[in-house]
Amino acid sequence: MSAAERVLVFWVPDWPIHAYLRDHAEEVAGDSAADSAADIAEELPAAIAVIANRSVVACSAAAREEGVRVGLREREAQMRCPELALRPHDPEVDERRFAPVLAAIEEIIPGVEPRRPGLCAMRARGPVRYYGGEEPAAAALLQLAETLELEGVRIGIADGLFTAEQAARAATTTPGITAPRAEVRIVAPGGSAAFLSPLPVDRAAPGEFAEVLTGLGIRTLGALAALPEDAVRQRFGAAGIAAHRRATAIGPAHGVEVRPRTPVKEFAVELSFEPPVDTAEQLAFTCVTLAERFIAGLAEEHLVCTALRVELTDDIGVRHEREWAHPRRFTASDTVGRLRWQAASLSQDSDRGGAGVTRVRITPTHTDRAAAHEPGLWNTEPDERVHHHLSRAQNRLGHAAVGTMQLTGGRLLTNRQRLLPWGTTRTRPRDARASAAGPWPGSLTGPVPSRVFAEPLPAALLDTTGTEVGIDAEDLLTAAPARLRVSRTDFPDPVQHWSHPWPLRERWWQGAPDRVRLQLELADGDAWLLFYEEGKWFAEGRYD
Structure with missing residues (x-):
């Protein structure tokens, strides 16, 4: 069993509050220059808490002064602080906002292990040797925190990861702590056991296990550390051994405590122009090398x-x-094509006052393994020649000039058609009810007509006497249909079969008219899909 190595912990208390303020600042700023989190905080109530499962996850300093604590129920927190502003907790925002902080720390101190959003750890030996001591290493991190506009940052340095975390949480007057700065807490080498001894046992043990230990009279980490390890193993098993080793501040039995992450490689590329580029063609030509570098960087990984x-x-x-x-998958030419289309869509208003584009940045938002995109033995992707010719036509005619169809939700057949530009992935609607598979009362459930008219054709349905057939108040035909006329064309073959008419009523609150649909078949086998609206028949599609 080895001695614990020196560990440095970087902690931002109440990180969910910081993450919320930064995310809110970006939403408020929009495309303009973003305000700092401190500026946005001035516009919000001073007492803020983020809530998950009706409990407080984190709260601001002003809320804490009013008695709000982490773990408090939502209603109890509002009783203690009536001015408390409650916001929902989003763990994804916490992680996303902490990722740039980790990247910035890795630039000055490599080998960072993220513990949770707002907390990370690193081995102290390397930074101490580089900066000339533990206090200068902590000062470098504090200077970085000031640059990143992080308030209330704490640095803990001690033997072992657990002790360093507890040091960061401790007050400057806690016994066993040396505080060269208000934000730095250092436990001297070999002094971890004395520092941890008076701390409550729930710092090292999970909630239920801590209750068991408290019930047995073991209320502090010192009391737990005084127990023989073999006795703890026999009585409490693996959970007890883990808590006992934290309390005794010894190193792990195998391996190391701090496991640095593999730094995330930055695949984004950018290019600046001086003077500005004012046409889409010039921009595309200038960015060819940038696009090739972007694709090559991904291919290397x-x-x-x-x-x-x-x-x-x-x-x-x-x-x-x-x-x-x-x-x-994107190629360099595909990337240049998207740049050209986006540049061509920019406003060309002369009153705008701009002279052109000064900076281009390309960032991958979704990547995949290259092996997953290799063609199989029976490849179902579009033929390479088809893709090549359609892409060239698209480059000449514009992004939306070449497209493919996608089925969407709707009741009328024309509403279910959506044209997607070639090279654009099929998207799912945000609302599941708007999907093609969603519930659409009154929609066509059987075979779909092979021909769907972009504009419904006027039609007339006649009985044997030549009188127009309509729909009565009970949504039934007023007479048996005998003849069909579509766009002034009278079909000589009589109507042989027809379906029961079914109503299609939608958006009545917006004044949409009631419709009744009908399928019919002529004697020669020709079939039609009709609908009846405001006393008139229309042909929606034809079964060829």
């Missing part, structure tokens, strides 16, 4: 890009951002 974000910043600081998806 055996990755392909299936979705990317293009950011174009003009000379007056306005940022034009759009995300592009690809049904297969």
Whole structure:
């Protein structure tokens, strides 16, 4: 069993509050220059708490002064602080906002292990040797925190990861703590056991296990550390051994405590222009090398890009951002094509005052393993020649000039059609009810007509006497149909079979008219899909 190594812990208390303020600042700022989290905090109530499962996950300093604590029930927190502003907790926002902080720390101290959003750890030996001591290493991290506008940061340095975390949480007056700065807590080498001894046992043991230990009279970490390890193993098993080793501040039995993550490689590329580029063709030509470098960087890691974000910043600081998806994988030419289309769609208003694009940034938003996109033995992807010719036609005619159809939700057949530009992945609607598989009362459930008219054709349904057939108040035909006329064309073959008419009523609150649909078949086998609206028949489709 080895001695615990020196560990340095970087902690931002109440990180969910910091993450919420930064996310809220970005939403408020929009495309303009973003305000700092401190500026946004001035616009919000001072007492803020984020809530999950009706309990407080984190709270601001002002809320804590009013008695709000982590774990408090939502109603109890509002009783203690009536001015408390409650916000829902989003763990994804916590992780996303802490990722840039981790990347910034890795630039000055490599080998960082993220413990949770707001807390990370690193071995102290390397930073101490580089900066000349534990206090200078902590000062470098505090300077970085000031640059990142992080308030209330604490640094804990001690033997072992657990002791360093507890040191970061401790007060400057806690016995066993040396505080060269208000934000730094250092436990001297060999002093971890004395520092941990008076701490409550629930710091090292899970909740239920801590209750068991308390019931047995073991209320502090010192009391737990005084027990023989063999006795703890026989009585409490693996959970007891883990808590006992934290209390005794000894190193792990095998391996190391701090396991640094593999730094995330930055695949985004950008290019600045001086003077600005004012045409889409010039921009595309200039960015050919940038696109090739972007694809090559992914290929080095055996990755392909299936979705990317293009950011174009003009000379007056306005940022034009759009995300592009690809049904297969992006190549350099595909990336240049998206740049060209996005640049061509920018406003060309002369009163705008801008002279062109000054910066281009390409960021992959979704990547995949290159092996997963290799063609199989029976490949179902579009033929390479088809993709090549359609892409060339699209480059000449525009992004939306070449497309494929996608089925969407709707009751009328024309509402179910959506044209997707070639090279754009099929998207799912945000509302599941708007999908093609969603519930659509009154929609056609049987075979779909092979021909669907973009504009319904006027039609007339006649009985044997030549009188027009209509729909009565009970949604039934007023007479048996005998003849069909579509766009002034009288079909000589009589109507042989027809379905029971069924109503189609939607958006009545918006004044949409009632419709009744009908399928019929002529004697020669020709079949039609009709609907009746405001006293008139219309042909919606034809079964060829």
